[in-house]
Amino acid sequence: MSVATQSSSEGHPATGRERRRADVDGLRALAVALVVVYHVTSGRVSGGVDVFLVLSGFFLVRSTTSQAVATGRVRALPAIARTASRLLPTALLVLLATVVASAWVLPPNRWREVGVHLLSSLTATENAQLIREAVDYSASNALASPMQQFWSLSIQVQVLVATPVVVAAGAAALRRTGLLHRARRSALAAVVLGTAASLTWSVAATAADQQVAYFSTLPRLWELGAGALVALLLSGVRPGPRTGAALGWGGVLALVACGAVLDGAHEFPGWQAAWPVLCTVAVLVAADSGGRLGVHRVLGTTPMRWLGARSYALYLWHWPVLVLYLVHTGREAPSVGGGLAVVALSVVLAAVTHRLVERPAAHRLRPLRPAVALALVATAALPLLASGASALWWLDREAARAVAAADDPAYPGAAALRGPLVATGGVEGVDPLPPLSVIRDDWPELPGSVCRSEDEADWPVDTVVCVLGDDDREHRVVVVGDSHVAHWLPPLGAMADAHSWQVVSMVRGGCNLSTESEFIQEGWPGYEECAAWRARLVDRIVSLDPDLVVALGTRTVAGPDEEFVPPGFLAAWQQLSDAGLRVVAMRDSPRHAEDVPDCMTENGDTSASCEVPRSAVYAEGLLADAQPALPPGVSILDTSPYFCTDTTCPALVGNVRVYMDAGHVTGTYMRTVRPLAERDFLELAGCALTACR
Numbered sequence: 029m030s031v032a033t034q035s036s037s038e039g040h041p042a043t044g045r046e047r048r049r050a051d052v053d054g055l056r057a058l059a060v061a062l063v064v065v066y067h068v069t070s071g072r073v074s075g076g077v078d079v080f081l082v083l084s085g086f087f088l089v090r091s092t093t094s095q096a097v098a099t100g101r102v103r104a105l106p107a108i109a110r111t112a113s114r115l116l117p118t119a120l121l122v123l124l125a126t127v128v129a130s131a132w133v134l135p136p137n138r139w140r141e142v143g144v145h146l147l148s149s150l151t152a153t154e155n156a157q158l159i160r161e162a163v164d165y166s167a168s169n170a171l172a173s174p175m176q177q178f179w180s181l182s183i184q185v186q187v188l189v190a191t192p193v194v195v196a197a198g199a200a201a202l203r204r205t206g207l208l209h210r211a212r213r214s215a216l217a218a219v220v221l222g223t224a225a226s227l228t229w230s231v232a233a234t235a236a237d238q239q240v241a242y243f244s245t246l247p248r249l250w251e252l253g254a255g256a257l258v259a260l261l262l263s264g265v266r267p268g269p270r271t272g273a274a275l276g277w278g279g280v281l282a283l284v285a286c287g288a289v290l291d292g293a294h295e296f297p298g299w300q301a302a303w304p305v306l307c308t309v310a311v312l313v314a315a316d317s318g319g320r321l322g323v324h325r326v327l328g329t330t331p332m333r334w335l336g337a338r339s340y341a342l343y344l345w346h347w348p349v350l351v352l353y354l355v356h357t358g359r360e361a362p363s364v365g366g367g368l369a370v371v372a373l374s375v376v377l378a379a380v381t382h383r384l385v386e387r388p389a390a391h392r393l394r395p396l397r398p399a400v401a402l403a404l405v406a407t408a409a410l411p412l413l414a415s416g417a418s419a420l421w422w423l424d425r426e427a428a429r430a431v432a433a434a435d436d437p438a439y440p441g442a443a444a445l446r447g448p449l450v451a452t453g454g455v456e457g458v459d460p461l462p463p464l465s466v467i468r469d470d471w472p473e474l475p476g477s478v479c480r481s482e483d484e485a486d487w488p489v490d491t492v493v494c495v496l497g498d499d500d501r502e503h504r505v506v507v508v509g510d511s512h513v514a515h516w517l518p519p520l521g522a523m524a525d526a527h528s529w530q531v532v533s534m535v536r537g538g539c540n541l542s543t544e545s546e547f548i549q550e551g552w553p554g555y556e557e558c559a560a561w562r563a564r565l566v567d568r569i570v571s572l573d574p575d576l577v578v579a580l581g582t583r584t585v586a587g588p589d590e591e592f593v594p595p596g597f598l599a600a601w602q603q604l605s606d607a608g609l610r611v612v613a614m615r616d617s618p619r620h621a622e623d624v625p626d627c628m629t630e631n632g633d634t635s636a637s638c639e640v641p642r643s644a645v646y647a648e649g650l651l652a653d654a655q656p657a658l659p660p661g662v663s664i665l666d667t668s669p670y671f672c673t674d675t676t677c678p679a680l681v682g683n684v685r686v687y688m689d690a691g692h693v694t695g696t697y698m699r700t701v702r703p704l705a706e707r708d709f710l711e712l713a714g715c716a717l718t719a720c721r
Contacts, residue, residue, distance in 0.1 A: 051276075053336030054327025055079065055311050058280065060339035064346045064374065066287045068367045073292030075283060075304030077180045078251055080343075082308040084184050085255030089219065090263070092195045107192035109398035112405045115185065117389035118341050118381055119178070120408055123149055126174050126348040127415070133352045134174075135629035136464040140423050141173055146416040149178040150409055152185040155243040162239055177347035183245050187252055216260050223253025227299075234298030237554075247297050254305050258312050265313060272317030279310030280323050341386055342378035349374050423466050430462035430470060430696045433684075441700025442670050444682030450673060460633050460683050462696045467625050467688050472695040474507075474517040474533050476525075491561065496521055497530035503717050506574040507533045508565065509540040510547070513580045515693045516614055519702035520578065523709070529717065532572060536561055541569075541579040542596030543603075566603045576716040577604055581613025581664040584645050586621045586690060591647040593654045593664075605659035610716045612709065615667040617693050618645040618677040624687035628679055638679040642672045663712040670701050 056079075063076035092107065123146060130142045148157035158179050195215070202214060230247035233240070241247045267275060286292070286304050295301075316324040326332070335342070350370050353362060362370055393401045433439045438458045444450055462470045477496040507513060507520060514535045524531045538548045539558040548555050569577060579601075584591045601611050620640050627638040646668050654664065671677050671686065671693075679686055681697070688694045710717065 049315065050328030050333055051311065051315060051324035052083065052327075054324075054329070054332035055308070055336070056083070056339040057332045057335035058283065058327070060342050061335065062284065062287060063343060064371060067346065068350060068362060068370055070287075071361070072287050073290075073296060074287035075290070075292060075301075075307070078296070078301055078304035079283070079308045080180065081184070081248060081251040082255035082258075082305055082312075084188070085252030086259045086312060087255075088188060088191055088252070089215070089256035090259040092192060104192040104196040105398045105402075108189050109401045110394070111185070111188045113393035113401050114390050115181070115340075116405045116409065117393075118386045119149070119181065119344060120412065121381060121385050122341075122344040122348070123175065123412055126352075127412070129348065129352050130174055133356050135626055137467050137625040137629060139419065139465045140469060142175075143416045143419040143423065145173040145175040145178075146412065147420070149175045149182070150413055150416070152182040152189075154178040154182040155180075155245065156182075158243045159240050172351055174348040174351040176351075177344060179243050181344075183248055184252075186245055187249070212260075216257075219253055219256045219260060223250045223257060226250035226253060230301075231298045234296070238294060238296075238298075241298070242293075242296060251297065251301065251305050254309060255312070258309055262313050267314060267317045269317065269319040269321070272314045273319065273321045273323070275310040276314035276318050276323030279307040279314065280327075282310075283307035338375075338378045338382045341381040342374055345377040345381070346370070346374035349377070426463045427466040427469060430466065433461050433696065439684050439696075439700070440682035441684040441697055442681060442704050443700060445669065445671075445673060445704070447682075450678055450681060455683055458683050460680055460685050462685060462694055464625055464629055464685075467685060467694060470688050470694040470696055471511075472515050472518050472693065472698045474521045474531060476521065477531070477533070491534065491536065494533045494535075495530065496524055496533075497528075499530065501530040502528045503575040504530045504532065504572065505576045505578060505717070506569055506572055507531060507535070507578045508569060509535065509580045511535065511537050511692060512616055513540070513578070513614065515617055515698055516578060518695055518698040519705055522699070522702050523706055527717065532574070534565075534568070540594075540597065541565060541577075541600045541604075542594060543599040544594075544596035546583060546594040546596060562600075566600060566607075569604065570607045570609065574609065576713055577609055577611045579611060579613050580616060582616045582650065584616040584619045586619040591616065591645065591650055593650070593657075598657060598659070601662045602659040605661050609661065610713070611662040612712050613662065613664045615646075615651070615664060617667065617691070618671055619691040620687065621690070623690050624679050625685070625689065628685065633680040633685065634678075639676045642668070642675055642677055645672070645677055665705075665708060665712050667705070670704050 059076035059079035061076075062074035066072045066074035066076075127142060127146060131139070134142065145154065145157060148154040154175065158173075158176065198214065198218070202210065207214070226246060226249035230241065230250055233244065233247045234242075266272075283304055286307065290296075290300055290303060292300070311323065311327075314323065316322060316328075318324060350362070353366060353370055354360070357366065359366070393404065396404070438455045439461055440447070440455075474494050474496050477494040479492055479494040482491045482493055501524075505520065505524065507517060514533070517531075517533055517535075520531055523529065536558065538554065539561050540546070542562060545555065545558060545562075548558050579597070581597070582591050582593050597613070601613070604611055618640055624638055627635065631637050651664050651666055658664070671681075677686075682700065684697045684700055685694055686697045
């Protein structure tokens, strides 16, 4: 949210006095109403956040440049203290309430998410955290972090803290060089260049990776810059009544239509974001010049001003209320009654927060010395920081306990599939592993490997390659493909250490050793990068001169469709076969229609509702039917006995939880698969990995 939400609208720099603009209060109200309504009803992006970004730039530059012009200097610490005093008390209250409610509502498998996002929100890096998670803003709100809304606040805090420092340094430089009289021109030139550069970068970054650009600071700076340019260039512009009315009403109506017309979740913040930005600029320029027909007469009404004053708190409250409501009710979208309840509760919480926290905190902190105010706010944040850090430390210990259980007879895992009791492995009174609190992070990995990023000299896109073992080992195995191929890294790594193999893994999410994409479709994010990666994959594998290539052999499907061998797999295997390489293709692991950890949390580890029938996952006879089409030197390993009985694929096997979501297998379980898989794997690998005579 914008710092402007927290303060009165400031007057023209020339007057040095503040003059409240009621129309800006109304514009804030409209923006937050659009954000809330679109989130609750459709999950679409409304353009409301872009309004707040523009307003942030508008008021920030007015305050800093007027101070620089009037006094010849900008005091960075007081400016930062004012920002912290206005924004952080409300944010801390919302975060505290969200953490408490999340501990009650969210299942244990989402607790790490809460801890990570709490620390990111407190440190104004939530946007960076969402980039790391590659969040799709149009994804289900029920699966979103209840603190995800802090991404925009993070961007604004970053800018609001950095700008006074930069302006103070610039003013000092002008003062030392005797060019202080050119402060306004210098500020204008800097804002113009920065805005143009950010807009150019935004267009390029959005085209390259829209999901990353959406949450990034640099591609968003131009929106703040647009507001800054209005403050610098158009503060004294007063359109005629007709023009003012047209600008104001045109901006408001176009803003209301923005979310319905544009797919902002997949198009912003490139040039398409100019729609809500220019709408905001139009309203700012129109001001109250529209006369009795001007939009300011509506924006300045008492209800709009009331909501605008509480827009910051409402923005922060509505998101956790919505997400936690959806999780608690098990819904993907709220019902009509539920949506109304979410909005009503959010408004009430915003009103109470504004009355009891927002206004009193700003009033009491403002007269204090900047250092004292900052110290008080930091002290208030420490308990939350400590809680988040402690929670993550405890969760890391839980994850380490799962790793240490690899040789524990209480956790036989896959071996129990060949014993009398599949669900428990014959061990009672033992808590299953991995704990649900850390199961989302239990990705299969290649332990002891060294990973590096290969640049464009080897690949057209960034590629991470991990290597286990030195080059002097007897044999080299290349493991290549997507996250379902990565399932096999733990057992292959253990076999490699026992048999003196070097293992090289080249894993890219959603991309396989194939000549075509059977998962990421054209037009989806990452499609072009995946296609470029696949195009060079066979040549890169051949250049490594491996003794064996391990890839995915089939693709299972969660739903009515049957398991199949993608034609692109066969074509890629043929290329490797023509190069004289041997391939062992691993039959895909089961996929479920629903999230398995959520099911286990709700129904219990051994509930039949968390299992999937074997017949719903695997197509019987598929491997035999595919055998004649396999190129020479290519074999498909039937991995289904490592996950399923003759009739079902359980969610808990040998006291070990098998799935970390609907389709990915936990690293803890895969570490128990080696005793079952090693003999079968070596038989198919044949002379490639053994000394045949």
